[in-house]
Amino acid sequence: MGFGAQSPVRVEWVVAVSVAAGAAAVGYLAYKKLYRKDRCCSGMVNLHIQKDNPKVVHAFDMEDLGDKAVYCRCWKSKKFPLCDGSHTKHNDETGDNVGPLIIKKKDA
């Protein structure tokens, strides 16, 4: 018995490779769908804040800001929309360079 075109051994190899490729494709798609969605590269900026809202919006009256207000732009702050310094850890871990928006009076 050889490895010719009609050989049972060759047919078994073709079936085995096909089954393995199919299983790998299904596994990859399942991994991508179920596991990687919450990981870093889903394209979402906001991973945790008010996820039940269709849009996160905050509004403040200028008169209530005081002399200085510091707002988060990295979406990592536990006090969002205010900055709590979490951008420093984010920048260290990712190599990013985000920082807060600071609004202050000219002489403050």
Ligand code: FES
């Ligand atoms: S914590 Fe987000 S910019 Fe500071």
